[in-house]
Amino acid sequence: MKLNTIQPGEGSKHSKRRVGRGIGSGLGKTAGRGHKGQKSRAGGFHKVGFEGGQMPLQRRLPKRGFKSLTNARNVEVCLSEISALPIDEIDLLTLKQANLVSQHALSAKVVLSGEISRKVTLKGVGATKGAKAAIEAAGGCVTE
Numbered sequence: 001m002k003l004n005t006i007q008p009g010e011g012s013k014h015s016k017r018r019v020g021r022g023i024g025s026g027l028g029k030t031a032g033r034g035h036k037g038q039k040s041r042a043g044g045f046h047k048v049g050f051e052g053g054q055m056p057l058q059r060r061l062p063k064r065g066f067k068s069l070t071n072a073r074n075v076e077v078c079l080s081e082i083s084a085l086p087i088d089e090i091d092l093l094t095l096k097q098a099n100l101v102s103q104h105a106l107s108a109k110v111v112l113s114g115e116i117s118r119k120v121t122l123k124g125v126g127a128t129k130g131a132k133a134a135i136e137a138a139g140g141c142v143t144e
Contacts, residue, residue, distance in 0.1 A: 073106040079131050080114025082122075091123045116140075 019031035033040040049056045081100050082090060092108055095101045101108050110122065112130030119139040127135065127142045135142055 070106065073102075073104055075101045075105045075108050076111050077101060077108050077125075078113040079110055079116050079134060082110055082120060083114065083116040083118060085120075088119065089121045089123060090125060092125060095125070110135075 017027065018025060019027045020029075022028045030040065038044040038046060049058055051057070077095060077100055085094070085098055085100075087094055092101070092105065095108055096103055096105065107126065109126035109128065110131045111128050112134055116134055116138050120135060121140055122135065122142045124144070125142075126144075132142050
C-alpha cells in the first residue's frame with residue numbers, strides 16, 4: 001500500500017452539487033434558492049436570532065439566574081480524608097499535593113463526613129461548625 005493509492009470507501013463520498021449550470025442539471029436558473037427574498041440574493045446575511053422585526057425569543061424571555069464561575073473552584077473535603085493524611089499541619093497546598101482537591105482550586109472547606117481521632121491543625125482551610133467541633137474534640141485546631 002502506498003499513500004497515492006489510498007481511497008475512501010465505496011459510496012462514502014458524494015460528488016459536489018453544481019448549481020447554476022443549466023436546466024438539465026435540475027439546479028439551473030435560481031440554483032435551488034427559489035425566487036426573490038433575502039436568502040436568494042448574494043450576501044443575504046441575517047443576524048442570528050433575527051425574527052423579521054418581531055421581538056426575538058432571547059429578548060422575550062425574562063432574564064433569570066446566575067452561574068458562578070468561581071463556585072467550581074471552591075471545593076469540599078471530607079473529615080475522613082483529612083484523617084487519612086499522614087501530616088499534622090494541613091493547608092491548601094498540602095491538599096493539592098495529596099490530590100484531594102484539584103490543582104485549580106482556590107479554596108477548600110472541610111465538611112463533617114466521617115470521624116477524626118488524631119490531632120490536626122488546619123491553616124487557611126475553612127471548616128463547617130460540625131467539622132470544627134470534631135477537630136477540636138480530637139485535640140486539633142482550625143486557624144484562618
